Amino acid sequence: MPKDGKLRIAAADGMEHAFVLSRMDTSITLLNKLLDLTAARHEVLANNLANVNTPGVTRQDLRFKDSLISAIKSDDKDAISSLKAELYDDVSQPFRPDGNNITTQSELAEMSQNELMYRVASRALSMKYSGMRKVLSGQF
Amino acid sequence: MSDFTLVPAIQISASGLDAENRRMEVIANNVANAETTKGADGKVFRRREVIFASKLSDAIDAQTGENKGGGVEVKEVVESNQPGKRVYRPGHPDADAEGYINLPNISPIEEMVDMMTASRAYEANLTAMKTAKDMASRALDIGR
Numbered sequence: 001m002p003k004d005g006k007l008r009i010a011a012a013d014g015m016e017h018a019f020v021l022s023r024m025d026t027s028i029t030l031l032n033k034l035l036d037l038t039a040a041r042h043e044v045l046a047n048n049l050a051n052v053n054t055p056g057v058t059r060q061d062l063r064f065k066d067s068l069i070s071a072i073k074s075d076d077k078d079a080i081s082s083l084k085a086e087l088y089d090d091v092s093q094p095f096r097p098d099g100n101n102i103t104t105q106s107e108l109a110e111m112s113q114n115e116l117m118y119r120v121a122s123r124a125l126s127m128k129y130s131g132m133r134k135v136l137s138g139q140f
Numbered sequence: 141m142s143d144f145t146l147v148p149a150i151q152i153s154a155s156g157l158d159a160e161n162r163r164m165e166v167i168a169n170n171v172a173n174a175e176t177t178k179g180a181d182g183k184v185f186r187r188r189e190v191i192f193a194s195k196l197s198d199a200i201d202a203q204t205g206e207n208k209g210g211g212v213e214v215k216e217v218v219e220s221n222q223p224g225k226r227v228y229r230p231g232h233p234d235a236d237a238e239g240y241i242n243l244p245n246i247s248p249i250e251e252m253v254d255m256m257t258a259s260r261a262y263e264a265n266l267t268a269m270k271t272a273k274d275m276a277s278r279a280l281d282i283g284r
Contacts, residue, residue, distance in 0.1 A: 036202075038275075040202075040204065042271065042272055042275060043148055044208055045268070046149045046152045046153050046156075046211075046269075047152050047194075047209035048209075049156060049261075049265055049268045050152050050156030050265055051156075051194045051209065052261050052264065053160075053163075053192055053212075053261055054192040057194050062203070062204065085203045085204050087201075087204045087206045107264070107268075112271070115271050115274070115275060118278065119275075119278060122278045125282050125283075129282065130283070
């Protein structure tokens with residue numbers, strides 16, 4: 001029983017450390033945000049693709065690069081987590097005669113780029129957590 | 141949860157697949173009826189076209205605070221008003237007093253082009269759906 005109790009205390013201690021670590025580190029917040037933003041952007045790009053043959057539809061996109069960069073520079077967790085992406089109509093692409101300016105290939109290209117960013121964020125988050133686990137278990 | 145935000149994306153791509161599939165059915169029906177002089181209403185068959193309309197999403201998005209699009213739907217299937225060909229075939233039971241029959245206003249070449257467009261759009265939506273699925277499964281692997 002005493003041994004078990006000690007273990008429990010150690011486990012609780014470790015969890016607290018992990019918690020403190022995650023609170024101090026803005027990168028986990030940032031990576032979570034990046035996952036949310038790229039997932040939201042995927043939805044917008046998928047909607048463009050679904051409407052590639054709908055007359056009169058302007059392609060939409062999410063803009064968050066600049067605000068994300070300034071949030072990263074501020075190193076403020078709240079600024080990062082409260083960041084909002086801007087949904088805008090992209091009129092920079094040429095319109096077809098049916099009033100639609102969506103092309104399959106450019107949407108797919110943007111989509112694969114976006115997916116890559118999602119992969120980067122999820123991989124980095126995984127590495128962050130596995131690093132924490134190593135620290136907690138004492139195996140290096 | 142990041143992986144759940146991808147569910148609407150999968151639904152959007154599914155709406156694209158549905159719409160393109162419906163379009164493919166209508167095209168196939170046109171091709172099958174390219175020579176039909178007596179349609180269901182007793183008149184000559186007319187070319188049918190699908191009308192696509194974009195849908196609004198059910199929910200306000202958390203990342204933007206706006207309503208992003210919610211995919212596409214087939215709003216209606218309309219009959220084309222284009223005049224069909226008149227062919228001289230006096231022996232035909234549907235021939236008029238001058239011996240002419242009205243053929244449907246369907247050009248198989250046009251239908252083929254439409255079919256290719258529909259097929260490409262279907263593939264694109266399928267790719268988008270697969271990407272969303274891959275992303276969601278990656279999110280599940282975080283911390284593994």
